[in-house]
Structures are given as structure tokens and as C-alpha cells.
Amino acid sequence: MTTSPRPSMETHPDLVEMRLRHEMAERATSTAQGQAVEALALLTGVYLAASPWIAGFNGLSTLAVTNLIVGLAYALAMSGGFGRAYERTHGMAWCACLLGLWTIIAPWAVAGSVHTTRTIVNNVVTGAVAFLLALAAAATARAAESSTRRGGMAAR
Secondary structure, three states, X not given: OOOOOOOXXXXXXXXXXXXXXXXXXXXXXXXXXXXXXXXXXXXXHHHHHHHHHHHOOOOOHHHHHHHHHHHHHHHHHHOOOOOOOHHHHHHHHHHHHHHHHHHHHHHHHOOOOOOOHHHHHHHHHHHHHHHHHHHHHHHHHHHHHHHHHHHHHHHO
16 A cells, blocks of 8 residues: 655645745845835834924923824834734834824824924924835835745746
8 A cells, every 4th residue: 555645844835825925024124125114214203202302392292192102103013013924014014104194184183282383394294204114115015025926926
């Protein structure tokens, strides 16, 4: 009686798919562009969190607390704090886009009269930079996905 050879664990379809996803995330974050975007985004988030004390509007407590929370959330989302899986990297980039947009409108949206020239300029500029960096991160992740799909199809 002959036994048929068992498929190797290395060629299991689920393992191959997981390996491709990991390579995709690695490709997105190991490029010079990906690393630069991640570093600038981390600095942007830290600045946003500290901006009420740097720009001098810490007396406007509702906006100060908002910037602190949003800045920390943005830094965490864009620094890869949630892992390197493509879906999470890509999803966090889109979440960070929303945080950047919120930063822009926050001076008018939070409670109290906090829309001064200083807060508006600070939040609009910081929010725009945050939004653009998040878009760049999403584009980098999307480019990595495209190159993996092209490479995967060529290998088949």
C-alpha cells in the first residue's frame, strides 16, 4: 500500500497568503518613502498633542484637550502601533485622514469660543499636513499591494 505524499506546510494556501500579506506590509513600510512618511507623521502627531502649549492656547481647555487626544491617536495610528498587517496599515492611514480633517474643523466644532487666529492657523496647517501624510501612507500601502499582486500573478 502506497501513501500519497502529504502537502508541505510551506505550500499551504493560508500560509502562502499570510506570507504575501506580510511581504506587502514590509514593502510598504521598508521603503525610504514609507519610513519618511511614518517619521513625519509621528512628529506631526506629537506636535499636535503638544501644540496648545507650544502655540500658547492652553487656556482654551476644550481645544487643548482635543488636540492632545487627537495628536496622540494620530501618532499611534501612523507609527504602526497596531501592527504591520496590510489591512491594519491601510485602515489606520484612512483613520488618520479623518483625524487630520477633524483637526482642521476642531476650532469651530468644539465647545466654547476657541476659534482665534492662533488656534485656526495652528489647526488648519497641522491638520492639512496630517491629512496629506495619511494620504501618502495610504498610497504607499496601495502601491505595495499593487506590486505584490503583479508579482503574485507573474509567479503563477
